[in-house]
Amino acid sequence: MTSGFFWLDTAIKVAVILGAMLTGALVVIFAELKIGAHMQNRPGPYYAGGRFGWAQPLADGAKFIQKEDLIPSAADSAVFKLAPYIVVAATIATFVVIPFGPDLVVRDLDLGVFYLLAISSLTTLGVLMAGWSSANKYSLMGGLRAAAQLIAYELPLVLAVVAVVVQAGTMSLNGIVAAQAEPIFTLGSTEVAVPFLLKGQILGFIIFTVAAVAELSRIPFDMPIAESELTMGYLTEYSGIRFTMFFLGEYLAMISLSAVAATLYLGGYWAPFIPGDALNFLGPGILLAKVAILVFIIIWIRWTWPRLREDQLQNLAWRWLIPLALLNIVLAGVFKVVF
Amino acid sequence: MAEYSTAKQRRIAFPFSGLYKGMWTTLKTLFQKTPTVFYPDMKEIPVPRARGVIALDPDACTVCMLCARECPDWCIYIEGHKEEVPPAKEGGRVRTRAKLDRFDIDYALCMYCGICVEVCPFDALFWSPDYEYSEYSIVGLLHDKERLTGWLATVPPPPAVES
Numbered sequence: 001m002t003s004g005f006f007w008l009d010t011a012i013k014v015a016v017i018l019g020a021m022l023t024g025a026l027v028v029i030f031a032e033l034k035i036g037a038h039m040q041n042r043p044g045p046y047y048a049g050g051r052f053g054w055a056q057p058l059a060d061g062a063k064f065i066q067k068e069d070l071i072p073s074a075a076d077s078a079v080f081k082l083a084p085y086i087v088v089a090a091t092i093a094t095f096v097v098i099p100f101g102p103d104l105v106v107r108d109l110d111l112g113v114f115y116l117l118a119i120s121s122l123t124t125l126g127v128l129m130a131g132w133s134s135a136n137k138y139s140l141m142g143g144l145r146a147a148a149q150l151i152a153y154e155l156p157l158v159l160a161v162v163a164v165v166v167q168a169g170t171m172s173l174n175g176i177v178a179a180q181a182e183p184i185f186t187l188g189s190t191e192v193a194v195p196f197l198l199k200g201q202i203l204g205f206i207i208f209t210v211a212a213v214a215e216l217s218r219i220p221f222d223m224p225i226a227e228s229e230l231t232m233g234y235l236t237e238y239s240g241i242r243f244t245m246f247f248l249g250e251y252l253a254m255i256s257l258s259a260v261a262a263t264l265y266l267g268g269y270w271a272p273f274i275p276g277d278a279l280n281f282l283g284p285g286i287l288l289a290k291v292a293i294l295v296f297i298i299i300w301i302r303w304t305w306p307r308l309r310e311d312q313l314q315n316l317a318w319r320w321l322i323p324l325a326l327l328n329i330v331l332a333g334v335f336k337v338v339f
Numbered sequence: 340m341a342e343y344s345t346a347k348q349r350r351i352a353f354p355f356s357g358l359y360k361g362m363w364t365t366l367k368t369l370f371q372k373t374p375t376v377f378y379p380d381m382k383e384i385p386v387p388r389a390r391g392v393i394a395l396d397p398d399a400c401t402v403c404m405l406c407a408r409e410c411p412d413w414c415i416y417i418e419g420h421k422e423e424v425p426p427a428k429e430g431g432r433v434r435t436r437a438k439l440d441r442f443d444i445d446y447a448l449c450m451y452c453g454i455c456v457e458v459c460p461f462d463a464l465f466w467s468p469d470y471e472y473s474e475y476s477i478v479g480l481l482h483d484k485e486r487l488t489g490w491l492a493t494v495p496p497p498p499a500v501e502s
Contacts, residue, residue, distance in 0.1 A: 035369065038368070038369045038370075038371075038373065039365040039366075039368050039369050040368070041368055041371065041373055041374065042373060042375065043373045043375045043377075046377065300362065300365060300366070301362075303365055304358075304361045304362050304364075304365045305358060305361060
């Protein structure tokens, strides 16, 4: 591989990922508007773009870009300006290791899971920067709550993933998908393979989902934003394009964490009864279908449940999720050794 | 006390039952048809006795001012003068009669209480269910006598007398 080819290759991958993910974020924003509206017996956006208000996210974006870019005079302006881009960049960087097919992956790292967990925690750093630099008490409270939430929920998230890594025996995401595609028994002439969700990882999947929703700081874990207490939390002082970046980052993180959950627990790009050589074409569609189901569940929860109190959130993480995740690792280890 | 203990038992027997119930409710609502009426394209048909706009029958009005005085918002403006009417019979007395010059209702102030319609002793005011008279300027909401008379066409016939 020559050097020039490498850079061209990388540029194409970056362009495809960026384009696909920004489109995906717009689709998810639209889905949130529409599903949320219909769950409350409203039609939601209706006029923008002609039918079904499909252009509403684009119109919202165009509106936000026109807004004045306010920076409070007491704010630490360099940090304040940088924070939203850290959130978005960290979120997009998770797509480096997520496989869309056996060969459709930007870079299949051997320590893919490790990279993923490290890079997805960077978003909270951006949030903390935003809260600290805004020179506003609500922003600071929101940023600190986000940091407290990170410490509380990063542990069960990592511990839940450890059980998957133990069961798969590899930290490469492609390897984890391959481990799920391996048949566990044969029924007549058909080989039956099941994803990790059905291989004793139900508890792990539930812990991962709860921790992921908390990572996204969405309802019922949206204490960092908590409109009723903190006006808008760390977003209070943001406007215009920087607010749009935070907004986009939230929905990108929804897609990326759903993709991670789909890869780790639901078999990623793999689906039963599809020959291995077709996965390079059908893989992205299969993965997107699984992501869509998970995103729908996250939206569904958001429009149904109330917000937890800050102490209840910490209680849930430290007293329930972490012990359960540790138990899950023990079970996965015993399972691995015995069978 | 007895109800409290059973409710508590039920909660212990089925953990997070409220959360599942909420999820089921939102899922059901998601697939229901929304009752929204998309106004310019679709129009809601108001019930016949809806309080949309007040119509005036100027021939019935005697400029008694009762409506203007009872109006809680003072949004009715009435002006009139007296006219002499020649006697009906030869040698009779010349009578005077009030003539209505101005009857305006400011719908920017009106609170649709309907006291003016109730209080009118000569049935000169009527409720009409028509509601499409929004304006770009607040000045346009002051309906004069001609406009109020025009609403008379939209007034539904009174309900049949009960036997």
